[in-house]
Amino acid sequence: MARPILALPSLAVCLLAATAQAQSTPAFKFSGFGTLAGTTSSEKQADFTSGYAQPNGPGFTRSTDFGVDSRLGLQVDLNFGESFSAVVQAISEHRYDNTYTPYLNMAHLKFKAASGLSFRAGRMPFSAYLISDYKKVGYAMPWVRPPVEVYQFNPCTFVDGVDLVWQATAGDVAFSGQVIGGSTDANLPATTGTSKFKGKSLGAASLSATVGSATFRAFFLQMKSTVDNTYLDSATGPYALLRAPLVPYPLDPSILVPNPYYNPSLADQFQIKSDKTTYLSVGFNYDPGDWFVMAEAARNAGDENQLLHATGFYITGGYRFGAWTPYLTFASKKTDSATTNANPIIAAILAGGQQAQSSTSAGVRWDFMKNFAVKAQFDQVKNATDSPGALINEQAAFKRGESYNLVTLALDFVF
DSSP states (O other), rough: OOOOOOOOOGGGGGHHHHHHHSSSEEEEEEEEEEEEEEEEEEESSEEOSSTTTOOBBBBBBEEESSSSOEEEEEEEEEETTTEEEEEEEEEEEOOOSSEEEEEEEEEEEEEEETTTTTEEEEEEEESTTTGGGTTTGGGSSSSSSOHHHTTTOOSSHHHHHEEEEEHHHHHHEEEEEEEEEEEEEEOOSSSOOEEEEEEEEEEEEEEEETTTTTTEEEEEEHHHEEEEETTSSSTTSHHHHHHOEEEEETTTEEEEETTTOOHHHHHHHHHHHEEEEEEEEEEEEEEEEEEEEOOOOOEEEEEEEEGEEEEEEEEEEEOTTTTTTEEEEEEEEOSOOOOOHHHHHHHHHHHOOOOEEEEEEEEEEEEEEETTTEEEEEEEEEEOOOTTTTTTOOOOOTTTTTTEEEEEEEEEEEE
């Protein structure tokens, strides 16, 4: 499935019903996609995950894990004449609560206003990347999974809101632009209580240009980021401790003594509450048929919060030998925050925010029959000093800054 998979919104149901009166027998199409994949890790003292929403993975929790990349997606397309269309897409995959409960990944109504101009309302792709519209569709991409050094910047996969999409040509160049406004959110795993990321007052724009076999793309986003975590935000959490001028004396809790870690300005700086966040990415893809090369670079930054600062990139190349496509990828991610702080509370928070790493991946894809592909991928990952990279659930024997290997075998399909 080489085209994006899109969807229908709750806020547009009234418009859809009105449109249905004019076209009582809409064109109907049902389709889907899926991946069944198993991954093993040489690092046994922590778990590898391919996204923020996964609570565990291969390594410490399981020797071989089938939840990192496996998923099933179902989609319904409805067309109401030439101007209106709607799509619903639901996905089941390994989620923050360690279940595979299906969720609505995208859902929107589309109105084609004129040639090359359309409006959408509802749940739409978080279009920050080259393959945003279909990054859940393993069959549509060369790798087993998109490089986490770029695609793990943000936990969100959709935006609830409205957008305008514009398409035009100038000579041999085909342009496509998008402006979007709305909000986004994502539930995250939490050791204690619950955790949720929220992006409000979101505004974004993208522009792509295609010339022959080459595509160039740029994306810019700003939003207000908030992380609601029941432990971090609690009265006994680290931020509350930083804001408390007095604390109970350890030998006699009835006595209050000055707090040696008191620093409310640090709490305000590092607690992610309505922090202005800027995201910028650029991408390039060249695919003349027999071979391809693609690359992306991304930058995430907050006005003051160092935990939001990161830069990543990857470059991938592959060659098609009939049904076989070997490929090679190099990727890297760096975080700007310091790894130490004089305040031990902030030092612990900074340590948890370190995700710097680099990786080299080699894989092969085999399209053994129509709509089915098998992929095998080997990743060698090097975590930066004092960083766990994409690893979570660190155990006492885990050593940061070390290297580890991943081996994945996947079956991708569409129908």
